Amino acid sequence: MPGIVIVGAQWGDEGKGKATDLLGGSIDYVVKFNGGNNAGHTVVIGDQKYALHLLPSGILTPGVTPVIGNGVVVDIEVLFHELEALVARGLDVSRLVISANAHVITGYHRTLDKVTERFLGKRQIGTTGRGIGPAYADKINRVGIRMQDLFDENILRQKVEGALEQKNHLLVKVYNRRAIAVDEIVDDLLSYVDRLRPMVGDAALLLNRALDRGENVLFEGGQATMLDVDHGTYPFVTSSSATAGGASTGSGVGPTRLDRIIGIAKAYATRVGAGPFPTELHDESGEWLRSRGFEFGTTTGRPRRTGWYDAPIVRYASRVNGLTDLVLTKLDVLTGLERIPVCVAYDVDGERVDEVPVSQSDFHHAAPIYEEFPGWSEDISGARSFDDLPSAARDYVLAIEQLSGTRISVIGTGPGRDAVIERHPLIG
Incomplete structure (x- = not known):
């Protein structure tokens, strides 16, 4: 099964980087297909922690070709800052391909x-x-600058002039800001051309040929299902397709070539930014989860909003992505709780609603209906098989598996690279 997609099944920050790294030894290509440097992956390898914002997580794995797909928007300054930081730590980044x-x-x-x-x-x-x-x-307005435009100065200048003609009116007349000079933008972009040239190419052709050869290609989604521009909590969403469908549009690989769709979900829930979050905690339990789970944004450093596991959300993500597997991360964070609430449905104006409401207004007013499960106090960071877990932890996993509608194939039991339990193989 050479085409594998990894997507977040909640609001992001679920630990997709760790799941990608877990598959690294079996993967030939890792593709970032949406988003930009507005979200990060934190990957822990041994005693080393790597915070990636724009680059695919596969860049940390020797022998893997990391690809930035056509669905990504690239801040070139950030790109080279990340590359230089990795080179300084002894990593080889020469295999990177950018669409x-x-x-x-x-x-x-x-x-x-x-x-x-x-x-x-x-x-x-x-x-x-x-x-x-x-x-x-x-x-979308067809006035964007693409990577290929940087290699033709005349085209680049024409496109920047066209874009700024409207934007400068907006900046000066509406926002009372200074106009931006065309030369300022063009000169900045051209300064990267020589370094970019070896990296930029036909990524879609590269990936399709890899799949033809039977090589394993992993498509790594940024953000998550509930931040998808079509299927998320609009307008409090990102600007790209963060669901599994975005893997095709953001890479140039057809959907029939995607064999496995893996969703990542935390054993609780977090969110960054504004928007509805039914299980959000505004009390000491929320602070406890934030502190225990180190819930601060990889890219922004912002404290994440925290809440209990929301089963209807993950069930919704299973449906719109066509998930085949779930990876449950940060189960260890819940250690020490006597009781663990799980949202199983919502109360909307006095009526029980079992699925995510299609109405934005209803979802804003949805109150969680909880079912509580017994907690556990044993340290689970060393657990490497399902039977190693305390019975209460096993029961919790089995309960949310049933509620979420997709089998839980991998469980994260700590921040380390090897702190996982594999119930079912993700590949093979």
Whole structure:
């Protein structure tokens, strides 16, 4: 089964980087197919911790070809900052391939992101201010800059002039900011051309040929299902397709070539940014989860909102992604709790609702209906088989597996690379 997709089954930060790394020894290519540097993966290898924002997690695995697909928006300054940091730590990054059709985040995208968010006031979405949304907006409006444009200065200048003609009016007349000079943007982008040239190519052709040869290609989603621009909690979402369908559109590989869809879910729930979050905790339990789980954004450092496991959310993610497997992470964080609540349904205006409401208004007003499960006090960080877990931990896993509608194939029992239990193989 050469085509494997990994997606977040909640609001992001579920531990997708660790799942990708777990598969690393069997994978030939790792593809980032959506998003930009607005979300991060933290991967722990031995006593080394790596925080990746734009690069695919597979860049940490020798012999794997990491690919940035056409569905990604690339901040080139961030790209080289990450590459240089990895080289300084002794890693080989020479295999990186970037799709010529990937769009570029420019200085004016970052500026617009920040001033627009401030302008929204109480209606802020909670963006990271890194220019992701404006870059995707330009892509849809057909005024975006693609990686391939950097290798033709005349085309690049024409496209930047066209984009800034409208944006400078907006910056000056609406936001009371200075106009941005065309030369400022063009000169900045051209400064990267020589270093970029060996990396940029036809990524879709590369990946399809790899699949033809029977090689294993892993498609790694940024953000998560509930932040998907179509299927998430709109408008409090990201600007790209973070569900499994985005793996095809963001890479140029057809959906019939995707054999396994793996969802990642924490044993509880977190969210960064604004938007509905039915199980959110505003008490000491929420602080306890945040402290125990080190719940601070890899990219932003922002404290994450914390809450109990929401089974309807993961069941929804299973449905819209077509999940074949779940990887449950951070089960160890729950150690020490006497009782563990799990959201099994919602109360919406006095009526029980078992699935995620299609109405945005109803979901904003949804109150969780909990079922409680016994906790455990034993240290599970050394557990390497399901039977190693305390009976209460096993019961918890089996209960949320049934509620979530997809088998739990892997369980994370600690932050280390080897702190996992494999109930069912993810590949083979």
